Amino acid sequence: MPSTRDIRRRIKSVKSTSLITKAMQMVAASKMSKAQEQAMQGRPFALQLEKMLKDIGANALEVEHPLWKNKGLNDRPCVLLISTDKGLCGGLNANLFREVNALPKETAFVTIGRRGKQFLARSKRNLLADFELGEKVMFTEVKKVSEYLTDLFLKGEITSLNVVYSQFVNTLVQKPSSEPLLPLADLSITDAGLLGVANSKNKEAAEEAPAPAGDVAISNIDAGFIYEPSEEAVESKLFPTYVNFQVYHMLLEARASEHSARMVAMKNATDNAKQLIKDLTLEYNKVRQSSITNEILEIAAAQMASN
Amino acid sequence: MKLQLEIVTPEKKAFSGEVDSVVVPTVEGDLGILPGHTPVMTLLQPGHLQVINGEKKDYLAIGSGFAEIAAHKVVVLTDAALSEDQIDEVSVEAAIERAQKALQEKVSPEEEAALKAGIQKSLAQLHLKRRKHQP
Numbered sequence: 001m002p003s004t005r006d007i008r009r010r011i012k013s014v015k016s017t018s019l020i021t022k023a024m025q026m027v028a029a030s031k032m033s034k035a036q037e038q039a040m041q042g043r044p045f046a047l048q049l050e051k052m053l054k055d056i057g058a059n060a061l062e063v064e065h066p067l068w069k070n071k072g073l074n075d076r077p078c079v080l081l082i083s084t085d086k087g088l089c090g091g092l093n094a095n096l097f098r099e100v101n102a103l104p105k106e107t108a109f110v111t112i113g114r115r116g117k118q119f120l121a122r123s124k125r126n127l128l129a130d131f132e133l134g135e136k137v138m139f140t141e142v143k144k145v146s147e148y149l150t151d152l153f154l155k156g157e158i159t160s161l162n163v164v165y166s167q168f169v170n171t172l173v174q175k176p177s178s179e180p181l182l183p184l185a186d187l188s189i190t191d192a193g194l195l196g197v198a199n200s201k202n203k204e205a206a207e208e209a210p211a212p213a214g215d216v217a218i219s220n221i222d223a224g225f226i227y228e229p230s231e232e233a234v235e236s237k238l239f240p241t242y243v244n245f246q247v248y249h250m251l252l253e254a255r256a257s258e259h260s261a262r263m264v265a266m267k268n269a270t271d272n273a274k275q276l277i278k279d280l281t282l283e284y285n286k287v288r289q290s291s292i293t294n295e296i297l298e299i300a301a302a303q304m305a306s307n
Numbered sequence: 308m309k310l311q312l313e314i315v316t317p318e319k320k321a322f323s324g325e326v327d328s329v330v331v332p333t334v335e336g337d338l339g340i341l342p343g344h345t346p347v348m349t350l351l352q353p354g355h356l357q358v359i360n361g362e363k364k365d366y367l368a369i370g371s372g373f374a375e376i377a378a379h380k381v382v383v384l385t386d387a388a389l390s391e392d393q394i395d396e397v398s399v400e401a402a403i404e405r406a407q408k409a410l411q412e413k414v415s416p417e418e419e420a421a422l423k424a425g426i427q428k429s430l431a432q433l434h435l436k437r438r439k440h441q442p
Contacts, residue, residue: 041318041319042317042318044319044320045315045316045317048313048384049384051382052373052382052384055348055375224346225347225348226345226346227347227348227349228333228335228338228347228348228349228350229334229335229349234348234349234373237350237373238373241373245317
């Protein structure tokens, strides 16, 4: 049976731990609300950009821009892994890494966040570069990452780029997800079938408007865009903007997820500590009571003997 | 039939609603859009965006960006969209001054372009704030 002193010591240590987790919970909560707000605000812009891109993909006969499709080189996939710098955020990183483990061996990696870098080093993956961005997400900082990636792609060192990050659903749920970013043509995969038809049929049809009714691609011709000042000018501006903003936005989502997960993890820790204190206190009282009872018994026995 | 106009910035959805017509500042000059317009994808430059609803004209100072125009829908993506009362004249002037000072020093061509675009955006805001609109 443990002595009362031991139990008291344990209660004290659990109490001080719970104070720390409580404080971390508060910090995470305040960061979380800011990060969530930022991530949610950026969503309409990100969605609209994506829609615009898909519209271009669906309507253009041929997109010439180098970011649009790969040059038919050997397959060299790359993944941008957005993880956290610090731990203590529940299963957030572990879930991401499970996603990474499922990827083929030859995948190259670029990371944002220290945890991801350490994980890749441990599992002996091919790490091309790692970035550590500070607590505050600055667009100019993120741009360096996305420009580095774009550069790799343009040089042909990688042929596709996916981003693995924790998508923010709500405070309790963060979904590890993998989204294709480059080449941009991959985005409109759902339209690809239609686009394929449009490409072959419309080349001639586009010259002599309008195409006969009943053609699958008719809506494509009708909605064909006029580009101002020119298709190249719009694309060479829109595509990099899209990549930069998308990476920025995913990082914001990852940050919102991180702080949410950390807050929940810390809240659980605080609750557990409280339960533990309660149990320990109960045990402490029991031990104390039994020692008092013992003492009384001894005194009574001694008195009986002396009589 | 009215035009469905959406103005989206990275911070928020600045405008969403039905309008009679809209004038956007493209890199090739102002472009007036009425319902039933041909689909156009265009680049925007910093300037004034005019929202016209009946007799009422509203102005927004926008930064550079993109506009996607379909027959009954216009989507404007830009880095900033401010109405007259959201513009703080003093801080905008300070921003211009800062940017111009930064231009004096040695900067890379990219930074220079970014600074100049920033100045253009600030000027568009100032211009909107100072000009008196006729009702």
